[in-house]
Amino acid sequence: MRAHNERLVLTLLRRHGPMAKADIARSTGLSAQTVSVIMRALEGDGLLERGDPIRGKVGQPSVPMALAAGGAYFLGLKIGRRSVELVLTDFKGQVLDRATRVHAYPEPKATVKFAVSQIEALLADLPDDQRTRVAGLGIAMPFFLWNWAAKLNVAPERMEGWRDFDIRAEIAAAFDFPVFLQNDASAACGAELVFGPQDGARDFLYFYVGYFIGGGLALDGKLFTGRGNAAALGPLPVPDGKGGTCQLIDLASLGVLEATLLSSGFETSSMWINTEDWRVDEAMLEDWLNSAADALAYAVVSASAVLDVEAVRIDGWLPDPAREALVSKTQAALARNDTTGLTLPRIEAGHVGSDARTLGGASLPLSHRFLIE
Incomplete structure (x- = not known):
């Protein structure tokens, strides 16, 4: 129940921006004491930060709480028909870094090589104490890629390697954080829901x-x-x-x-x-x-x-x-x-714009770890 309530608070703050504890209690139906306990825990975990006190009302000034940008980080990998792109985002969904490669058509092993090397490069730029806050990678890619050879003007045998290739497992084997997979257009729609x-x-x-x-x-x-x-x-x-x-x-x-x-x-x-x-x-x-x-x-x-x-x-x-x-x-x-x-x-x-698929990928570990539907 506590984990659910923490997700509820984080989801509320993502949707509505900074809020005072009293407003969160009214919006969630949780008691003021329960909200205070949750907010202290989330702040202690580095997921929330305090805003400037709001004065001018009766009683003590209210202090809005907001998501802390450095509270968590997420990776999103978009595998497209003409390019592959990787982004690193913070807890607020801001893109901090990216890597892109244009290709004539996607190849399984080349895509894994790009993903692993670029993830390592992006993580190397994070301070040591921040790397442990990377919550996962989400992969957004077209399903049934081997069926699209004709429309890509590519020989079918060059796309056949995707049929039995588990790219999620291949990339996950190189890292200790969870890796998720979703259809690229569905992921883009998910980004619209989370960040729109x-x-x-x-x-x-x-x-x-x-x-x-x-x-x-x-x-x-x-x-x-x-x-x-x-x-x-x-x-x-x-x-x-x-x-x-x-x-x-x-x-x-x-x-x-x-x-x-x-x-x-x-x-x-x-x-x-x-x-x-x-x-x-x-x-x-x-x-x-x-x-x-x-x-x-x-x-x-x-x-x-x-x-x-x-x-x-x-x-x-x-x-x-x-x-x-x-x-x-x-x-x-x-x-x-x-x-x-x-x-x-x-x-x-x-x-969301052109980043919808990569941000949709990044939203998969974000939603899995920190949000409720």
Whole structure:
């Protein structure tokens, strides 16, 4: 019960920011004495820190308590179709350091080698007394990677090694902290829940636009994964613009934009290093945004016939202006669809941005150790 109550307090402070003990007692229903005991223990463990006293009210000044940035650290590893990235975050979710490698396609052994060497390098930069506060690593990666060889234009045998490769176990063998694994788009949706606004929609459908588009589903403020891969939105059927249908992944993925750029002689590796230095043809980007928005709108209509959610959030490995344009264009395209009999969700941008998958990975040990649903 004490462990649950400690998680409850930490979850409350993560959602609402610094709070005084009296406010925490009112919000949780715990007695003032119980809250005082919990807060002293968490402060003694270095997980909480005191703020400046708030004066001006009757009685003793209240002292807000907040999460201590250095209370714990978390590692997040994103394995993508065109890049692999590792981040180290503090207890507040701030990225302290990162390492990135662009590849033509992901290979199991090369990915493990990168992860182990870079984790060791990132941890070496932490003071000795802080390394023991690393609570774990979360891996965010596409499931069934071996099935995507054709769409990656890679020979199937080069991806076959992923079929029986347990990357979680391989990396965990090198370290003494726990290692977790989750689908990359579901992890990104989890980051939206943990690090996004806490006063918004509790039920939302989530699209993450990466090399391939994927998604996640939040119900009542919790990530819903079903048997492990729920809301894998990429395979949703959408019109192909030629009188037939294709998958959403074939129109709304960044791999489609990259293929168009490559066919016209443009260099594209900069797309996968960061989202602040994209050097892409504006006309081609605009064409892709229009096509992706039409496909996304159709997918939203289809999903709305099954799910009654408040919002659809769109995020991805995109520069902020491109993400905002995609949201706006999707909203406009939605109005062009037949939505008779449907209650449509509002369309809005995700709040975590391009780091959603890596932060989603980092949120796995954070949630496992310190939060309640």
